[in-house]
Amino acid sequence: MIDRILAKRIVPVVVLDRVESAEPLAEALLEGGLDIMEITFRTAAAEESIRRIAARFPEILLGAGTLLEKEQVRRARDAGAVFGLAPGLNPAIIASAKEIGLQFSPGVMTPSDVEQALSLGCELLKFFPAEVAGGVDMLKALAGPYGHTGVRFIPTGGVSSGNLSAYLKLPVVAAIGGSWMVDKQLVNDGKWAEITRITREALAAAAEAR
Template sequence: MIERILAKRIVPVVVLDSPESAEPLAEALLEGGLDIMEITFRTAAAEESIRRIAARFPEILLGAGTLLDDDQVSRAKEAGAVFGLAPGLNPRTVRKAADLGLQFSPGVMSPSEVEAALSLGCKLLKFFPAEAAGGTAMLKSLAGPYGHTGVKFIPTGGVTSSNLADYLKVPVVAAIGGSWMVDKQLVNGGHWQEITRLTREALAAAAAVR
């Protein structure tokens, strides 16, 4: 999973109000060159959306986000998610994901949380809320004592097309999590071509950082 995320360096964070939007959104992202997506468990449509995408587009590295308890972890795995994420670090949720064989990235924003995540075997971590938690300056500070462990971060929260390059220049950043290319209004309005355009633009910007 880490290798595929490192290859693209962008994880679109998707909030779906209707599972009917799931398949055309997946097509729009694939058309734009992106085969990774995170569908958040913030709406009732999440589970069915994951199920539909997993069945029709097995080539997509499909994640479930905002997994806050054991039940959501189980449902996400059963629906077809291959990795999970959370905004915070709940040891019980991490262990549940491990028991089910679901690769999991808990959210962290402090040294103590990084150490707790590492002790649970997690090395790909969500840094959330990225901008509010100190942005690139905080990530560089965390890299000092923890970079040698192999830990990598996916900063999410306040990451946009205008600052993604700053984040991707930080060596411990594997990828960024963003929602601008899959904005809720674009999805609900069925603006698939615009989503494809924004996706291509974001991937080009990420590739230019290398």
């Protein structure tokens, strides 16, 4: 999973209001060159959307985000998600994911969060909310005492086309999580060609930041 994420370095964070949007969105992202996506469990459409995409597009590395309850972890895995994420760090959720074999990235914001995550066997961590929590400067500070542990971060929250390069140039950043290429209005309006175009631009910018 980490190798796949490192190859693209962008994880689109998707909020779907309608199940019918799931497959066209997946097609739009694939057309743009991106075979990774995170569908957040913030809406009633999330679980069935994951199920449909997993069945039709097995080539997509499909994740479930905003997993806040043990039951959501199980449902996400059963629907076809191969990795999970959360905005915070809950040891019970991490344990639940481990029990069923779902790779999991908890959210962290402080040194204490990072240490707890490492102690629970998590090395790929979601840094959230990235910009509010100090952004690039905070990640540079965290890299000092923790970079040697092998920890890697996926900053999410306020990351955009304007600042993704600054994040991706940091050695401790595996990828960025962003929603601008899968903007909710674009999805709801069915503007798939526009999503494909923005996705291509984002991937090109990520490649330049290496």
